[in-house]
Amino acid sequence: MLALMIAATVAAQAPPAADPEDKAVLAVTQAFFDGMAAANPEAMRATVLPNAQFMGVRTQADGTVKVSRVAFEDSFGKHMDPGIKEWIWSPVIIRRGALATISAPYEVSRDGKTLHCGIDVFTLAKADGAWRIASISWTAEPDACPELRKL
DSSP states (O other), rough: OHHHHHHHHHHOOOOOOOOOOHHHHHHHHHHHHHHTTOOOOOHHHHHHEEEEEOOOOETTTTOOOEEEEGGGGGGGTTTOTTEEEEEOOOEEEEEEEEEEEEEEEEEETTEEEEEEEEEEEEEEETTTTTTEEEEEEEBBBTTTTHHHTTO
């Protein structure tokens, strides 16, 4: 009986709060996605460091891999299409000092239709007291959504 009471007490307790710095890192990532959904390059720009770099890795139909690298200002920084929404789940955060990474499965859609899924890797640095994105790398896998949604 005592074991049941202890188990019930432990189960009723809230899980420990996430680390405030981890929350801040995730908040910057969400702000980037919110800016993308709003087709607002200025809102996105507020979340990235100058000269932020982006890299997409996509396997082509013939099996070859295409790696695309671009600076934020040369792509997202100029124009965004309305209707794009991206979200992550099950993030793994590694943080040491002023450096943080987030790895997570993601899905991106346009006007409610899934375009593709993959893995996002964000690298962030804390500069002038604020976390900002230094780079984003991702895989683009149109057929991986069912598998990745299970993670």
